Amino acid sequence: MKTVIKNVLLGSVAGLAMVGTAAAADLPVKAKAAEYVKICSTYGAGFYYIPGTDTCLKVGGYVTADTYWTDVDVKDRFNGFQVTNRLDPDGQFDFTTRAAIQLDARTQTEYGTLRSYIEARFEAGESFGFGQNEDGTAGGFDDVGGSDAYLKYGYIQFAGFTFGRAQSMFDFWAGDFWYGIRPGNFYSDTTTQLVAYTADFGNGFSATISLEDAYGRDGDFGGNFFLPDFDLIDGQQVPDVVANIAYEGTWGAFKVSGAYHDIGDVLFTGLPISNSDSSGWAALAGVRFDFAETTTLYIEGVYADGAPGYLGLKGTIPTVDAMGNTVSGWYVGGALQHYWTPSVFTSVVGSWTETDDFSILDAFASAKFEGYNVGANIGWIPVKGLTLVLQYDYLSAEYKGTDTFFLPPDTFSQETTQNRITFSARRSF
Template sequence: MKTVIKNVLLGSVAGLAMVGTAAAADLPVKAKAAEYVKICSTYGAGFYYIPGTDTCLKVGGYVTADTYYTDIDAKSRYTSPDLLIRNSDDPDGQSYFLTRVGVQLDARTQTEYGTLRSYFEGRFNAGEDYGFGQEIETGEFDFSDGSVNSAQMKYGYIQFAGFTFGRATSAFDFWAGDGWQGIQPGSFYSDTTLNVVQYTADFGNGFSATIALEDSYGREDQYANFVELDGQQVPDIVANIAYEGTWGAFKIAGAYHQIGNYDPLTPDLAPFFSSDDSGWAALAGVRFDFAETTTLYVEGAYASGAPGYLGLAGTIPVVDLYGNGIAGWYVGGALIHYWTPSVFTTLVGSYTQSDNFQTEYAFVYGPVTDPSVVSGIASTDFTGYNVGVNIGWVPVKGLTLVLQYDYLSAEYAGTDYINTAAVSTEATQNRITFSAKRSF
């Protein structure tokens, strides 16, 4: 009996030992602590530490969906003592749609030399384009009638110890069309993004100064860059002095723009040629902030042999028929007022005018089967203005709905002294825009 009890007890002890061993084997091994994404509050809302690094990253973007209705009226006139030619074109208004998706990445790291920053914005555009305005990709003033499906790097730069390298906003620009809404903004002002090497010195108390080398190709159209300017030998040299304070801001900027070699278009008139080999531009702008509800921008610029600094790349030549740099100016601005935190209105616009310059012209008239042509060299100038008004509503954070109307006029007018004639070409445009933009 004792032997039986002993065997039972030993068996029970062995069984318990086995159970204990099995239970120990089934216990979970302590896992390595998970590395969660941490908020980075150093640079403001929306930044997070990239896991395993001390770099803070903000990911954002936006979607803009625009609907347009544009009505254009174009006319030209040739008047001499013995001939009058008038041409006009008033097509029906056109409706079209544009959509843009923007992706933004902002990476910042604190170093012993200050903040190391990399910024990127990519834009993806789709839709049809019609009418006069700032060209959707390059910012040039132009007429477009076609597809704008494209992918574009708007910004892509590195900032470190006061330097900026890459594709960024020109050190020349200040107002840059603030107040215009939608993918197609207004015209006749300087707003250019291009490749740069910039250095900015911060003097404290809101004052700073910038010196920059900027890609001159980004300021002119293809004809100017490779025909009139004969390529880029020296990049544009741009400098500014700026201030940012509680009442607003101001900037004074200047730029040097190399013209390069120019071969006259009419060799038999060579004895009369003068040839400018450099252009320049100057800008002054101010912004007033009133009671956190109203912002007023006022800006003016003058340029000679550098129409890209007036937003007129491709609109007026860099040099005229005789090789002289063409000068011009613009004044513009905007008044933005928030009636409530979610409702605002804007009055925005600009006016531009060039000095007289010499250019060739040709007017075609008569029957289509046997047309006649009158041509010559006119001393002409360009005048343009674009004014607009909009009302916007922000029903929820991140969503902006805007209805906008604008009117544009662009005219070349001059005199041909040889033919004793007055010549002019004018285009006007009425445009209505509805824009919906979601930012995140």
């Protein structure tokens, strides 16, 4: 009897144990807490924390579809008579699509904000006429379709330092309020490799010192029908040294910049010119006025000697002339934009540049360059993030030369004029 009772009790305990085990196996396992994307309000709208980090990221970009009608005319003259008509085609239509992806990552550290910024750009379509290269230099005539991808900006900022590819610390206005392909750039607008330090004095004042890649400010000159080719033959020995003092306030901003440019040895085709240890320089003064929230006005001027890239004339005029002397010049430019309503605006943009006389071929022949562009546009923002613009711009660029070896002196010139109408649609996000 005792044995029976014992067996029953043992069986009951075993059964209960099995039931408990089965029940335990059916219990749900606690899942890891989900890491939701959180808004980062420290740096303004559009920033979010990257999950699992203390880094804030903002993603943006745009897609732009441009349609152009362009008419170009290039004429050569000798003693007032037209000797060639290099280009006088009927105006033509072209289409270009451009896009950009922008990434802005920021992390707060004990030394301040650590920031990295990337802007990658993509282009496809046709280009006809004279326009601005994406590095900010003056573009030549083009009538070729194709596509391109490149890094417009890519830099790191930390404790006042900037490292990487960024807008030159010399620049100020940089052609704001142009839309589509800019019609040449008789102003300073260069993206370049640099190492810079900015001291913030508070109350809107700052000062910057920067070492910058000289490539965007100097380079080969392809020549024309009376100017020979110009080549740098020893590369970049010293980077450009740029410094500025700037102010940003409620009424607007101003900037004063200076640049030192090392030239190195140069060679004109067929002319044994050497100017070792030559250097150039440039100075800028610019101001921006913000009138309420509806109107913005830019005005700036630059003088440069032996540094044509600071006039927006890289590849347009030589750095030194046929006698080995540096070529100097200046420009003034500006832009005005007014919002008639929150969704309708108009802009007027223009600039003028001119060089002093410089020697060509020999001591008797000299030339100078004059150029200007003007334009106006009207824009409509039907919904947030979409901008539609209709723009007209006109460009004139002329080389004028004189040869005093003969009496009376011979005169010669090459004149380029361009008319362009642009319709631009941009979706920003």
